[in-house]
Structures are given as structure tokens and as C-alpha cells.
Amino acid sequence: MSARTFLTSGKKIVAIGRNFSEHAKELGNAVPKSPFFFLKPTSSYVANGGTIEIPSGCDVHHEIELAVVMGKETRDCPASQAMDNVAGFALAIDCTARNLQNEAKKKGLPWSAAKGFDTFTPISEFVPKDSFTDTNDIDLWLKVNDKFRQQGNTKDMIFKIPSLIEYVSSIMKLEAGDVLLTGTPSGVFSMKHGDVVTAGMKPGKAEKDIVNLKLNVADRKGLFKLSE
Amino acid sequence: MSARTFLTSGKKIVAIGRNFSEHAKELGNAVPKSPFFFLKPTSSYVANGGTIEIPSGCDVHHEIELAVVMGKETRDCPASQAMDNVAGFALAIDCTARNLQNEAKKKGLPWSAAKGFDTFTPISEFVPKDSFTDTNDIDLWLKVNDKFRQQGNTKDMIFKIPSLIEYVSSIMKLEAGDVLLTGTPSGVFSMKHGDVVTAGMKPGKAEKDIVNLKLNVADRKGLFKLSE
Ligand SMILES: [Mg+2]
Ligand SMILES: [Mg+2]
Numbered sequence: 213m214s215a216r217t218f219l220t221s222g223k224k225i226v227a228i229g230r231n232f233s234e235h236a237k238e239l240g241n242a243v244p245k246s247p248f249f250f251l252k253p254t255s256s257y258v259a260n261g262g263t264i265e266i267p268s269g270c271d272v273h274h275e276i277e278l279a280v281v282m283g284k285e286t287r288d289c290p291a292s293q294a295m296d297n298v299a300g301f302a303l304a305i306d307c308t309a310r311n312l313q314n315e316a317k318k319k320g321l322p323w324s325a326a327k328g329f330d331t332f333t334p335i336s337e338f339v340p341k342d343s344f345t346d347t348n349d350i351d352l353w354l355k356v357n358d359k360f361r362q363q364g365n366t367k368d369m370i371f372k373i374p375s376l377i378e379y380v381s382s383i384m385k386l387e388a389g390d391v392l393l394t395g396t397p398s399g400v401f402s403m404k405h406g407d408v409v410t411a412g413m414k415p416g417k418a419e420k421d422i423v424n425l426k427l428n429v430a431d432r433k434g435l436f437k438l439s440e
Numbered sequence: 441m442s443a444r445t446f447l448t449s450g451k452k453i454v455a456i457g458r459n460f461s462e463h464a465k466e467l468g469n470a471v472p473k474s475p476f477f478f479l480k481p482t483s484s485y486v487a488n489g490g491t492i493e494i495p496s497g498c499d500v501h502h503e504i505e506l507a508v509v510m511g512k513e514t515r516d517c518p519a520s521q522a523m524d525n526v527a528g529f530a531l532a533i534d535c536t537a538r539n540l541q542n543e544a545k546k547k548g549l550p551w552s553a554a555k556g557f558d559t560f561t562p563i564s565e566f567v568p569k570d571s572f573t574d575t576n577d578i579d580l581w582l583k584v585n586d587k588f589r590q591q592g593n594t595k596d597m598i599f600k601i602p603s604l605i606e607y608v609s610s611i612m613k614l615e616a617g618d619v620l621l622t623g624t625p626s627g628v629f630s631m632k633h634g635d636v637v638t639a640g641m642k643p644g645k646a647e648k649d650i651v652n653l654k655l656n657v658a659d660r661k662g663l664f665k666l667s668e
């Protein structure tokens with residue numbers, strides 16, 4: 213198992229919630245005192261160039277995020293050693309059916325459906341670890357139809373990557389090819405059929421993006437119906 | 441990828457909540473009008489004979505459940521065709537940090553940590569599909585230290601296996617080796633260090649179990665601490 217093939221062979225996606233205070237506030241949530249996470253299924257991956265599908269009745273938001281790709285089994289790993297277990301990075305969009313998530317939050321129910329539809333995790337190719345000298349200074353951006361929606365930098369993360377790995381690995385071990393989504397900056401918003409979503413990521417001091425994403429958006433065909 | 445090796449090669453565990461009305465009621469929950477599910481990581485599997493680890497400060501409950509092992513990719517699959525995509529079954533325990541889950545429900549946060557600790561999904565060997573002629577008549581039982589805690593039959597499931605597969609596959613595709621946990625009958629309760637948990641499953645009309653589980657319970661060592 214090579215971490216480079218995470219898109220086809222990886223087993224889990226652990227996604228951190230509310231890790232940028234401006235984003236926590238824009239959805240009316242408190243800024244968390246300790247990290248929390250949810251799981252997304254790897255069946256939700258879609259590669260660059262693919263299509264984000266909007267399920268019937270769903271208000272689907274984009275959340276641009278830095279993805280950390282794990283390189284080896286990681287359990288109970290102190291923050292000080294965490295980066296040794298990272299193989300590299302990727303650029304991901306944590307798509308979210310916001311109306312389903314809001315309903316789940318109200319009822320105290322899991323977020324798994326709201327976050328887990330097929331095509332809800334567009335993700336780039338593998339970016340080797342040495343592409344970034346400072347993981348606390350990475351620029352992320354996302355546009356819909358050529359207009360900026362999200363622009364952030366990992367320096368504004370409330371919990372940095374090493375402490376996220378310590379926290380998650382104190383609960384569930386991470387395996388080679390597992391992906392950690394590190395939270396989104398503010399600017400999340402709806403996508404609709406016909407939209408074109410583009411995104412990019414670069415070291416804060418660099419001129420040019422080192423990886424990009426381009427996705428189409430289309431209505432999902434199939435059996436899903438919104439239930440009351 | 442063979443479904444028989446799901447324990448090492450499977451990618452996800454989709455777990456149905458509140459699928460037996462007596463169990464919904466014992467935790468003070470409403471009986472659901474449509475199914476709902478959460479994800480457990482496959483890193484939480486522990487094979488028969490292993491040890492369930494109790495994280496510091498956690499009240500961990502056993503939930504005995506029938507596991508359905510998928511045999512092929514299943515997306516938007518009508519209930520009428522769902523059983524064709526099933527490879528077989530297994531007997532599983534959906535271990536749950538009940539205090540963390542209650543806290544998450546109150547705050548509208550994900551259930552992923554409460555359900556996803558390492559060793560929180562003890563699971564049996566693969567049971568071929570033809571071991572059961574009627575999946576709506578399967579007896580399940582669980583004992584702690586030789587006293588019965590749970591005894592149920594799949595005839596009491598609110599949503600039967602084919603409609604669960606239709607529902608889940610209308611949201612996220614299931615892949616060969618993915619596991620569906622179908623919900624627990626009543627009698628869920630705490631386990632503690634030193635307990636021995638045994639469980640079994642058989643066709644309702646059979647005399648003898650066709651598969652059994654035996655697990656030790658021990659306190660987890662590691663970095664996890666309960667946060668406020
Ligand atoms: Mg997110
Ligand atoms: Mg998984």
C-alpha cells in the first residue's frame with residue numbers, strides 16, 4: 213500500500229470541523245475548545261476533472277480544505293512525532309448537504325449522510341510532503357464560475373496538523389493512505405447544476421499554485437429522495 | 441478483493457441506528473420513520489478472541505448486531521435486487537461510548553468518536569449467505585460473564601435488510617467488503633475491565649449457533665483523555 217494511491221486504496225477520511233474561527237462564526241457555531249471530527253466514506257472521492265453531483269432537495273456547500281495523507285500506521289502519536297507519519301498532502305473539497313446537516317444537528321443525529329454522498333469529496337493528486345516547507349503557511353482558494361468564494365491560509369487553523377493527528381490517533385489509529393481533512397476557511401456557499409468549481413493551493417510565499425482542481429456540478433440522478 | 445477477507449480489506453462500516461423499537465425506547469429515543477446511519481472506521485475491527493479496550497472516562501456499551509457483508513459495488517439499488525449484492529454475513533458488536541454519544545447528541549456534534557475507537561467493532565469470521573434461508577428470522581444473543589444481556593431476532597427489525605441497502609445505496613455506494621450493521625435489539629449495557637463478552641447467532645429454527653464471538657475487556661492504555 214502506497215500513500216500515493218490513497219484515492220483508490222485508502223480506507224478512511226477523518227474530517228475536522230470548525231477549525232477556522234471565521235468559518236465557525238459564519239455558520240453560527242461556537243469556536244471549539246478541543247478538536248472534533250467526523251468520518252467521510254472513501255466512496256465519496258472524485259478525482260480532478262470529475263463532477264460533483266447534487267442530490268435531489270439538497271443545498272450542497274463547498275468547503276475547500278488541505279488534506280493530509282498518512283504514510284504509516286499511527287496510533288497514540290504525540291504531536292511532536294506526528295509529521296514523521298505524514299506522507300504528503302492533497303487539495304480537497306468537503307462537500308456538505310447543509311440542509312441535511314442542519315437537520316441532523318437539531319435532532320442530535322449523525323452527520324454521515326449529509327457529508328457522505330457519492331462525489332462529495334473531490335480531491336487532487338498526491339502532493340509530496342517536501343512541496344511545503346511550512347505547513348502553517350499554505351494558501352487555499354476556491355472559485356465558483358470564476359468568482360472567488362473562499363480564500364484562506366493554514367496559519368489561521370485553530371488546531372494545527374500535529375495536534376490534530378495526536379487527537380485523532382488517541383481515538384482511532386490512522387493507516388497508510390488514510391486522509392485527514394483539516395477544516396475550511398470562511399466563505400462556504402451553495403453550488404448548483406451547471407456551475408464550474410475551481411480551486412488551488414500554494415505555499416504562502418510562492419507565486420504559483422502547486423496543485424489545482426476543476427470540477428463540474430450536475431444534478432444527481434438516482435433513488436435518493438429527501439425524507440421528512 | 442474477496443468479501444471473505446472483509447476484515448482486512450473492507451473500506452467502510454455503515455451502521456444503522458435505532459432499528460429495533462424496544463432498543464430505541466430503552467435509550468429514550470423516538471422510533472424512527474425512516475432509517476438513519478453513521479459510519480464506523482474499519483480500523484475499529486477486532487477479530488474473535490481479541491480484546492475490547494475501554495478508553496479512559498468512557499462508559500462503553502455492547503450492541504450485538506447482524507453484519508451484512510457486501511459482495512459487489514451497489515449504488516442506487518432497489519430493495520428488490522439488494523440481496524443479489526450481498527456476499528454473506530457476520531456477527532458484530534457495535535461498541536459505543538455512551539457518555540460521549542449522549543454529549544454529542546446534546547451538542548449536535550458527530551457520533552464518530554463515540555462509535556469509532558480502536559477495538560469498538562468486534563466481528564466474527566465470514567458466514568456464507570446460504571447459511572440463512574430466512575434473514576428475517578435470525579436469533580442474536582450476547583452475554584457478559586455468562587449472564588444474558590441481549591436476546592433478539594431480526595424479525596423485529598423496523599427496516600429489513602433489502603430496504604436498508606436501498607436507502608444507504610441511494611446516498612453512498614457500497615463496495616465489495618463493505619459492512620452494513622443492521623441495528624441492535626434491547627439490553628445494551630456497560631462493559632468494564634475484566635469482563636468476558638460472549639455472543640452467538642443462529643437461524644431462528646436451528647438448535648445450535650452457527651457462529652460465536654468471545655472477547656475480553658480491558659482498560660485502554662494511551663493518550664486519550666476525556667475533554668470537557
Ligand atoms: Mg469541512
Ligand atoms: Mg472507511
Ligand SMILES: [Mg+2]
Pocket residue numbers: 455456457503505534621623624
Ligand atoms: Mg448499533
